[in-house]
Amino acid sequence: MTTGLESIYISPHLDDAILSCAGRIVREVAAGAQVCVINICAGAPDYSHLSAFAAELHTVYGDPTDAVAQRIAEDRAVIEGLGARVMNWDYLDAVYRHEHGHWLYPDRDAIFGPLHPADRILAGQIGERLAAFWRQHPHSTLFMPLGAGHHVDHLLARDAARWLLTTGLPGSDGRALRFYEEYPYIEEAGALAAAQAEIGPSHWQPEVAPIDVAARLQAMAGYQTQVVHLFGDQARELAAMQDPATWSAFVAAAHRQMVSRVERYTQSIGPSDPAAHHPFSAERYWSYAPQ
Ligand SMILES: [Zn+2]
Numbered sequence: 001m002t003t004g005l006e007s008i009y010i011s012p013h014l015d016d017a018i019l020s021c022a023g024r025i026v027r028e029v030a031a032g033a034q035v036c037v038i039n040i041c042a043g044a045p046d047y048s049h050l051s052a053f054a055a056e057l058h059t060v061y062g063d064p065t066d067a068v069a070q071r072i073a074e075d076r077a078v079i080e081g082l083g084a085r086v087m088n089w090d091y092l093d094a095v096y097r098h099e100h101g102h103w104l105y106p107d108r109d110a111i112f113g114p115l116h117p118a119d120r121i122l123a124g125q126i127g128e129r130l131a132a133f134w135r136q137h138p139h140s141t142l143f144m145p146l147g148a149g150h151h152v153d154h155l156l157a158r159d160a161a162r163w164l165l166t167t168g169l170p171g172s173d174g175r176a177l178r179f180y181e182e183y184p185y186i187e188e189a190g191a192l193a194a195a196q197a198e199i200g201p202s203h204w205q206p207e208v209a210p211i212d213v214a215a216r217l218q219a220m221a222g223y224q225t226q227v228v229h230l231f232g233d234q235a236r237e238l239a240a241m242q243d244p245a246t247w248s249a250f251v252a253a254a255h256r257q258m259v260s261r262v263e264r265y266t267q268s269i270g271p272s273d274p275a276a277h278h279p280f281s282a283e284r285y286w287s288y289a290p291q
Contacts, residue, residue: 004034004137004139005034005035005036005085005137005140006028006033006034006035006139006140006141007025007028007033007034007035007036007140007141007143008035008036008037008038008133008134008137008140008141008142008143009021009025009035009036009037009038009143009180010038010040010130010142010143010144010145010157010160010161011037011038011039011040011145011157012039012040012041012145012151012153012154012156012157013039013040013041013093013153014039014041014042014068014071014072014074014075014088015071015075015223015226016145016154016182017037017039017079017143017180018037018075018078018079018082018219018220018222018223019182019183019184019220019223019226019230020145020180020181020182020183020186020283021143021180021283022082022215022216022219022220023209023211023212023213023215023216023266023281023282023283024209024211024283024285025037025082025084025219026082026211026212026215026216026219027209027211027212029082029083029084034085035083035084035085036084036085036086036087037079037084037085037086037087038086038087038088038089038130038133039072039075039086039087039088039089040089040091040126040153040156040157041089041091041092041093041094041153042068042072042088042089042090042091043068043089043090043091043092043093043096044066044068044069044090045068045092045093045096047065047066047067050096051095051096051098051103051106052106053095053103053105053106053107053108054095054096057095059238060229060237060238061225062241068093070225071225072088074222074223074224074225075223077222078219078222078223081219081222082219089126089129091122091126093153094111094151094152094153094156095111097116097118097119099116099118104116104118104119105152110152111151111152112149112150112151112152113150113152114152115152115155115156115159116152119152119155119156120159122156123155123156123159123160123162123163124159124160124163126156126157126160126163127159127160127161127162127163127164127167128163130142130160130164131164131167131169134164134169134175135169137175138174138175139174139175140175141175141176141177141178142161142164142175142176142177142178143178143179143180143285144157144158144160144161144164144177144178144179144180145157145158145161145179145180145182146158146179146180146181146182146186146192146195146196146199146286147182147195147198147199148181148182148185148186148188148191148192148194148195149182149185149186149188149191149195150185150194150195151185154182154185158179158195158198158199161177161179161199162199164177165177165288165290176287177287177288178207178285178286178287179199179285179286179287179288180283180285180286181283181284181285181286183262183265184230184231184261184265186265187261187265196286196288199288200288200290202289202290203288203289203290204286204287204288205286205287205288205289206284206285206286207284207285207286207287208269208270208282208283208284209282209283209284209285210270210280210281210282211266211281211282211283212281213262213263213266213267213281216262216266216281216283217258217259217262220258220262221255221258224251227251227254227255227258228250228251228254230254230258231254231255231257231258231261232250232251232253232254232257233250233253236250237250263281266281266282266283267279267280267281269281269282269283269284270282
């Protein structure tokens with residue numbers, strides 16, 4: 001096992017680390033740091049046995065033969081293109097998870113609802129696996145999602161972070177744990193405060209990291225399958241797919257949306273730094289110190 005990683009980014013899905021932290025990752029790699037992204041929910045399901053909800057999502061993705069493999073390839077191209085490493089763990093995405101023949105999350109409401117009891121055990125298992133990996137990299141910072149937006153896969157990773165905080169690993173021999181703001185969920189009013197309150201009310205310390213927003217946008221644009229879903233007009237997406245000319249206009253509009261929203265968000269963070277003398281683009285990371 002390679003040692004000496006300086007930053008480990010934990011991504012619930014095959015895009016979250018880059019959508020949320022690409023600016024910082026680009027800076028770290030440019031400064032010579034060893035950076036790794038771990039995708040938690042990168043396991044391939046049994047495609048012959050999908051819930052109605054998962055099948056519907058596959059239709060929106062254009063029914064690829066192997067939807068997960070397609071996203072793994074897309075994600076690897078972006079992350080390795082930035083000069084970072086990527087590891088894919090084989091946990092299933094929430095829409096594919098089942099227990100005793102029952103889907104844990106059979107619809108969209110469930111995906112943004114409470115964590116299923118079976119997943120609370122899974123969060124501890126992921127925490128243990130992360131701890132084992134982290135022990136091999138004693139001078140590294142682990143970046144974990146806050147759970148902003150309340151997607152159950154993000155809550156799973158967040159609860160693994162809480163598990164790590166209670167085991168006492170952070171802070172010992174130079175290790176540190178930071179939470180990142182999940183983009184685009186974090187744009188929703190109140191999402192940050194709600195996520196922080198769920199972890200714990202006390203002593204959140206922000207760290208404002210200046211970024212090159214153009215580099216962040218370039219990395220994000222590599223997720224072609226996701227950009228259209230995240231920034232396109234979802235009500236028009238299926239219809240737009242029927243005609244190549246309409247589709248290319250739809251994709252271009254989604255990209256323009258992404259650029260203006262990311263610029264607005266990253267510029268809103270820069271001025272929150274008390275040391276700032278002029279506006280700049282930034283990402284924000286949080287450390288949590290329970291009393
Ligand atoms: Zn996600």
